[in-house]
Structure formats: C-alpha cells, structure tokens
Amino acid sequence: MAVVIIGTLDTKGEEIAFARSVVESQGVDTHLVDVGVMDDPEIEPDTTAAEVAEAGGTTLESLRESGDRGEAMEAMGDGAAAVAERLREEGVLDGVLGLGGSGNTSIATTAMRALPVGVPKFMVSTMASGDTEPYVGARDIAMLYSVADIEGLNQLSRRVISNAALATVGMVANEPDVEVPDRPTVAITMFGVTTPCVQHARELLEDRGYETIVFHATGTGGRAMESLVEEGLVDGVLDVTTTEWADELVGGVLSAGPDRLEAAGEAGIPQVVSTGALDMVNFGPRDSVPEEFADRHFHVHNPQVTLMRTTPEENAELGEIIAGKLNDATGPTAMVLPLGGVSMLDVAGEDFHDPEADGALFDALREGLDDDVELVEREEEINDEAFAAALAETFDEYMRDAGVAPEP
Template structure:
C-alpha cells in the first residue's frame, strides 16, 4: 500500500517532506515523484525529475537550457502521467497526493487524470477555489484549497497539509464497503430536459439485469462517458442527450469537444443515439450571453443557466455532424428520432417549440446517415414512455446479440 506524492522538490521540498512524514506515520509507504525543473531537489525523491523528463521523451538538461516555462511544464506533466501510469500498473500506487501552486497543480493533476476512476486523487492547491475544470477534467480528482500559498511551513499550512495527507491515507487504507455486482453496464446521457426519458429507459434496462451509469451532459459528463467506453467499463451506450454538440458548434459553455461520439464508434460498442436537447445551447447568467446572439430565443433555466434555441441552419449542420459520426461506427448503431420534440422545452406550447428547426435536424440526419446505421423514427416526444422504452429495447437487443447481455 503506497501513496505517490507529486511535487516540485526544488521549491516545495520542505512541504512535500512534511506530507511524506505524515503519511508514513500512519504506516503507509510513500513514493515521491519530483517534477521540479529549475533547481536541485531539497529532499531525495524516489523518482527523479530527470526520470520524469525522460518519460516525456526529453531530458531535464534540455528543459532547463532550451525550454520556456510553459514548454517545461507541459513536458513534465506528460512525464508525470507516464510515471503514474507505470507505478499503478506495477501495483505500487494506491493513491496520489499533490501540493502546489498553478504549475505543480497542472502537472500533478495531469498525472491524476491518467489514472482510472476510483484511484484516490487529492490535490492541495492555491487554484482550488477558482475554475477547476482544467485540472479535474472528467476524472474523480478532489481539490482542497490551501488557503495560504504553499511556501514554507506554518501553523496554517501544517494543518492543511496534514489533513490532506491523512485524508489520502484514509482513502487508500480503507476498502469501501460497497456492493459490486457483476452486471453488464450501460452508459446513458441525460439533461434536466430529458430526465423523464432517461428515468424510464434506466428502469427498463435495470429490470432486465443491467447496471446503468447516467452522465450529466455538461461537457465533462460526455467526456467521462467517452473515456469509460474506451476503458471497456461500459458495454452499451444509450446516448439520449447529444446536446453537447450544440454547444461545440455554436459556442456554448457545455461542449465536450470534437471527439464526442467517437468512443463507441471506434470501439464497436453497441449504441443507440438520439437527439436529446439539440434544441438548445447553454450559457451562464443571462448577462453573460455574447452580444452576437441578441435577438435569439432564450429561456432562463435558473440564475446561473441561460438556454438559447438553435436555429434551423444550426440544426441542419448538427444533423450532418451526428450523421458523419454515427456512419463511422464499427459496431451496431441505431439513430432514434423523436418526431414530437427533442426536449421538454421543444414540446408543443413550450418556449423552444420550433417544427422548422426540428425538421431541418431530422432531414439532415436522414440525408447523411450511412446505410449501416439503423434509423428508428417514432411519432412521439423524447420524454414519452413509448420512445424511452423503444430505445432501451433496441439497445438491449444489440448488447445481447453481442454476447454481453445479462444472463437469462
């Protein structure tokens, strides 16, 4: 049982040494990884900065002599991720603890994100009270605000660092009493406006012996599902809510990047995909919406979230993108179209009801979809039970045909 501590020992050696001592006082081994570039380590590491640089296919000498700070941080982040992966595969990494400012937070959390979900990851950082998305990404990285800068030991920093060290020990030293069932797993994407569909489909699948994991389609949720599909954790995908592509195309705040919808396609994972919440683009508070969108149709979901209706032109482009992604799939794939509306707000009488925009989306999908993709069209809204049960039934059939379904 060992905790890996990642830090810049040329500037934070005293603090990391203190954290190491606290962890070791609890009977847990420590492996210190040095990611400092500028000077000699203040304490002896178990993996040196030179070894980290080498893991990134470079040398510490080159980073010191020829690289600027940004390039050096990038290389050490890549190296730390490679080192952490190697230590975990060798069975000598049970959890990771990081301490630092913006530089080491970037490096250490890159190492953390390289590890599977479930491996304890705790970052004590001066950056933890701001925007943590670049550090956490789509992984279970916990961040603790250091309050004061991590520069020397004092009555405050000792307490914060000791708490973090003991929290890490607690995570690695105690096996959670969690029941784990060996059931095939279905990944499902959901938004508030597609919740009834997902609830009905989830119940249908669980009644037939599946475990389900629901991902909130907020950008990181979609990326998390894609990552778990690639890891082989997920046996089938019910991609009800592809709204992240609307944000990616139009410029909303909840995009999942251009690789969204690639994982299942490339791995051959059975999938049923729909058009959930493609009627909307997400922004923050109403006053944060860029001026270029003034005059569009908006719905204030809450004080922090403003939704903007997609146009027929945008929906036509979204249809082309989704069709291209699904046509590239190497496994069984169905596209399911809810002709009665793609979200709660798109239903008749609601703010985003726009038959012209929906028709543009559906027509682009029909026109561009490859012959190997099954097309399922239902004269129902996405949140109708008939639609939810139909897509769940289709995915159940695919997974069973692939030999991955629940035992009879």
C-alpha cells in the same frame, strides 16, 4: 500500500517532507516524485526530476537551458503521467497526493488524469477555488484549496496539508466495500430536460438485468463517458442526450469537444443514439451571453444558466455532423428520433417548440445516415414513456444480438 506524492522538490521540499511524514505516521509508505526543473531538490526523491523529464521525452538539462516555463510544465506533466502509470503497474501506487501552485497543479493533475477512475487522487492547490475544470477534466480528482500559498510551514499550512495527507491515507487504507455486479454495463446520457426519458429507460433496463451509469451531458460528463468507453468499462451506450454537440457547434459553455460520439463507434460496442436537447445551446448568466447572439431566442433556466434555441440552419448542420459520426461506427448503431420534440422545452406550448428547426435536424439525419445505421422514427416527444420504452427495447435487442445482454 503506498501514496505517491508529486511535487516540485526544488521549491516545496519542506512542505512535501511534512506531507510525507503525516502519511508515514499512519503506517503507509510514500514514494516522492520530483517534478522541479530549475534547481536541485531540497529533499531526496524516489523518482528524480531527470527521470520524469526522460519519461516526458526530453532531458532535465535541455529544459533548464531553454528556460521556457510552458515547455517545462508540459514535458514534466507528460513525464509525471508516464511515471504514475508505471508505478501503478508495478504495484507501488495506491493513491496520489499533490501539493503546489499553478505549476505543480498542472503537472500533478496531468498525472492524476492518466490514472483510472477509482484510484485515489488528492490535490492541494492555490488554484482550487477558481475554475478547476482544466485540472480535473473527466477524472475523479479531489481538490482542496490551500487558503494560503504553499510557501513554508505555519499553523494554517500544517493543518491543511495534514488534512489532505490523512484524507489520502483514508482512501488508500480503507478498501471500499462496494459490490461490483456481474452484469452488462450501459452508459446513458441525461440532461435536466431529458430526465423523465432517462429515468424510465434506466428503470426498464435495470429490470432486465443491466447495470446503468448515467452521465450528465455538461461537457465533462460526455467526455467522462467517452473515456470510460475507451477504457473498456462499458458494454453499450444509450446516448439519449447529444446536446453537447450543439454547444460545440455554436459556441456554448458545455461542449464535450469534437470527438464526442466517437468512442462507442471505435470500440464497436452497441449504441442507440437520440437527439436529446439539441434544441438548446448553454450559457451562464444572461449577461454573459456573447453579444453576437443578442437577437436570438433565450430561455433563462435559472440565474446561472441561460439556454438559447438552436436555429434550423444549426440543426441541419448538427444532423450532418451526428450522421457522419454514426456512419463511422464499427459496431451496431441506431438513431431513434422523437418527432414530437427533443426536450421538455421543445413540445407544443413550450418556449423552444419549433417544428421547422426540428424538421431540419430530422431531415439531415434521414439524408445523412448510411444504411448500416438503423433509423427508428417515433411520433412521441422524447420524455414520453412510450419513447423511453422504445429506446430501451432497441438497446436490449442490439445487446442480445451482440451476445452481451443479461441472462433472461
């Protein structure tokens, strides 16, 4: 059992040595990975900076000669990721602990993101009280704000580093008593305005013997789902809520990137897709919305979230994009349309009800989908129990046809 500690040993040797001593005082081995570039390490590493640089496709000498900090951070991050994956394969890595400022936070979390979900990952960072999304991404990385800079040992830094080291030890030394059911796993996407649909569909699928994992379609949620599909941890996808594509197209804050809706198709697993919350683009507080959208129709969801209604033109383009993604799928794929509305706000009498915009979305999908993609049209709105039941039924049929459904 071992904790891999990643740090710049040319500048943080004292602090990392202290973290190592705390971990080893609990009877857990350590493996130090040096990612410092500019100077020799203050303490002896188990994996040298030269080895990390080589794993990143370069040499330590060339990075030192270049003097380009950005280039060095990228190379050492790639190298640290490769080293972490190798150490895990060799049985040397049971958890990862990182300490540092912006540089080592970037490097160490790059290594952490290369590891599967479930491997303990703990980052003590001066960056942890700000925007952590670039560091965490779609992985289960715990970040602890260091409060003071990680520069020397004092009563504050000793306590913070000790807490982090002991927390990491606790994760690696105590195997969670979690029952892993032997049943097919389905990934489902949800947003607040599609929650009733997902809850009902999930209950129906669980009653039929499926294991369900629900992902909040907030950008990172979509990326996390796609990542788990790529890793082969999901047997099928019920993609109720494709709203992240509206943010990607229009410029909202919850985009999952241009690769959204590709993983299931590339893996060839069954996927049933709908148009959940494509009526909205997400922004932060109302005064954070870009000026270019000043004349658009908004709904203030709460003080931190402002929703903007998508236009017919945007919906037509969304339909074309989604059709193209589904047409590329190598596995069984269906699109199920809720003609009565794509979210809680998009039904008669609600703020985003816009039959013209919905019609543009539906028409684009009708015209753009190939014959290999089954198109199912339902008169209900997306949160109607009958629509949720139709989603669950279609998904179950696809899984049975693929031979991966639960035993009756």
